[in-house]
Amino acid sequence: MLFTIITILLALGLFAGLAFHRFWTTREEARSTIIYVEIFKKYLAWLALRTIQSARKASPKDWWDYVKALPLWRLPDLEKWLFVGFYGSFAYLAASGFFFAIFVPRGLYGFPLVGHVMAGGLFAACLAVIVIFKGRNFISVPKPVNLSLALLDPRKMGITAARVKIAAFWLFVLAGFLLTLSALVPMLPLLRTAGQKFMFELHRYTALASALAATVYVDLEAMGARRP
């Protein structure tokens, strides 16, 4: 129950945060006032409007078009299938894991569990390869404009989208490592019941962390891609 509450709260918080980031960085009206209440009102109005617009626009065809347009398909074959396996396995892991954890009191079981285990193996393998070959792209950090708490501007605090993306990537990799570890260790004759319980909880919460990190990364990536 606690996990469900934390998951829902964090998901909502992240959604609101990312939306606000988008509002703050893309909308003129966000800069039209310095009164926080006014900014918040404008944000809510924009959010409501965007939600309705997105809901009206969203259709399976649109989604399919969006997927087809992803740069992923233009990658070389080997890389393409590596990413397909990576994204696919992660999507299934997240969907099956969170659905059963939140909506099914018994938890993950049956064929979905077998699928989860198999997807977990694929995810770990793909992640290892991606970290080996792509990790270096996430090492260099652009220098911050300024390091100050003035006006609570994240950019002035050194928190830039690029930095957050890098942090999200490494957080995702760290969570992936812990997920792999917390899946592997309980299968070995090492842990007693308390250790098993700890690993189970670790698996859930690192899964949550990885999902949140992935969401942040994808959102910033998508936003960056849209910019001219």
Add this chain to the structure above:
Amino acid sequence: MSRHGRFVLGALGFALAVFALAPAGSAAAADQDAKKTAWDGNRTTPAHLIPLRDENDQPIIPTETNPLPYSARFTCGPCHDYKTIQGGWHFGAMTATKNGRPGEPWLQVDPKTGTVLPLSYRRWPGSHDPKAAGLTAWDFTLLFGRHLPGGGPAEPSDEGVLADRASRWSVSGRAEINCLACHNKSGRQDHSEWAKQVLRENLRWAATAAGGVGEVGGMASRLNETRDVYDGPNLDDHEWAVAPSVKYRTADFDSKHRYFFDLNYQPADDRCLACHSVSAKDETQWSADADVHSTAGLKCTDCHRNDLGHAIVRGYEGEAAETGNRTAESFTCRGCHLGENAAGEKSVVPGRLGAPFPKHTGIPLVHFKRLACTVCHSGPKPKEGFTRGRTSRANRLGIYGVATWATDMPAVVEPVYAKSAGHKIAPNRLVWPAFWAKLEGKDVKPLKPSDVETAAGDILKAEEHIGQVLVALTQVMAEDEIPVLVSGKFVFSPNVDGGIDSAEHPGAKAGTPAFWGIGKGAEVLPLVPDFDPAAADKDPAVETRFQEFLQALGTVVSAPGQPVIVVKKTLYKLVDGGLDMSDAPAELAGAAGPGWLAEGKLAPLGSDFDIRTVTAKAGTEQTLTEEQVALVLAALAKSGEKSDFVYISGGRMFRLDKNGKLAAGAHPAAEPVTWPLAHNVRPAQQSLGWNGCTDCHSGGSDFFFTKLKGAGPLLTKKVEKRSAASFMGLGGIFQRFFGLSFITRPLFKVVLAVCAFVIGSLVFLAGLLLLGRLAGFLEKK
């Protein structure tokens, strides 16, 4: 004032004083009683040198003429409140408001009618209320008293006695709670004696005899129903209808007529096991292991404890919530070993009785959520086709004497892993019910075996008929001879109970036509040898034997006619006790061999139906054929009642279809009856999972995939077949797939380990880099 007036005044004054002091007196007595029941803290069992009292609360003088048996109610009752004890688990089934987790039902077994009817006064799934099955408390006591500890149905109220006019409580007395059955430390405590006394209807004497307090003779079952215990010895009969009497073991009495009871506060395991033993059917005593707790030195009652109310802790999870007895939380597996209650809260004092904390290294959590501890630790290990067990109460174990009491039927199988009410899988014992019933809408109402037998007439008497002939012929056999019937592959011979035993006849083929013979060692000679009665040189001894045979056959009670032997158109029969030889009449032209002459026709010694029936069942445990069931169902239908009659066996319900053919179908009443098992607990090294996941999770593990076939008294192929997984509510296909995945699991672990190592190393390197950047940044600042 006159003398009379003073007396009246005095009497009135005394009466007033008594009236005024009575409440104070009764309060003081109650206080005294409370003190008696409260423990003073001493951990010893006091010596029980106490006066015996009979059922009229009169002291027993062991040396007086015709003393009554002792009564626990009045001998033990003064210190241990009898009414409180009456509500205990062993005695209070009829009045209990809560049923508790299902336990082993009483099984009414009647091989002749093919009945295995689960009964319980508690409303447990699959068990029938004895009253609904037509059993009075009297019937129940006689059927199951052998393993009842007295009390409950064996000790009905006065109203109960009067209400059941067919009973013989007034002759037998009531079997009070037999305290000694559990608490007697003496090696004289004899469960077999208890069973025999119950069978003899010596109910009020049974505890005295079984406890070794006295020697009991006579049989109430042979006495007239008007007889009373105060009538003394039966002066009319000193041999057969001898009235029960007790001769006390005077050596155990002191000069004040106090008897020394050698008692245990906590009953010894032997006392529990007298009624609660379970063993694999073909297990030998020397190879059988005890429960790991017993081996460690614990007694049954260390965990299964109780206060004076005798509400014994049964030790299952959820019992505390059900009964309100918080102590029960401590004596579940989880309570003792983990210090957890049923909800998994650490609210129980752990490690009581020295229980070790289990490591459970490498066991995934889901096992603790979905499985009872007993799945991995209790009962026999799963094996192909399950383990056939025998229990004290179902198979009448632990009663010894000239007769063999123990039976193989009913077939109790274990361990059947089934989902319990708490949604946890637990090992169970299982019995397939079998009984005749009346179908009332969707419900079935079991018929009494005696009613079925009456309606069936000769249909269920095939063994009896053959047995009668063989037993009759035994009378005229030489010492090294036994009369036999050879049919098909089998040779049938009489047994001591008047029934028949079958054995495979070496060299015989399945289609061998039946013939009556004489067994001499391994050889079987025909009862009627091939000879020519008209020959001058015939052996006279043959005809002498014919005379003996015919005389013997004349004693057969159910003979359908006069016994005769036909040999080559010659008819042998007895006339005025002598052998008469005459030409067979024309109607018997084709006949030969021994038989019954009735209405001018020769009927064989055993009818075709009888021989066909016993031959079909020979070498099997079954006691009914499909033909018999069809005939009995037809007979029941003709009995006048406009009801739909059915027979249940092997998980199927059999009934006659529109064409009068036997048809089998499913019905909830035919479902197997299960009850959870907890013992024997095996040592850790023998638990499931000790050798790894594949103990259960493999493509063909016995845990999930062994098949259970319905078993019952009916010889048929139409039986229910189930896989072990189906009892667990799990899909067999998934379990097979999941089991197969364990073949690749070692490789999977290696892949995960390599990936974890690679990712972990790179994360570590990135972490170092980040640390370096941070250090640089701080340096700049």
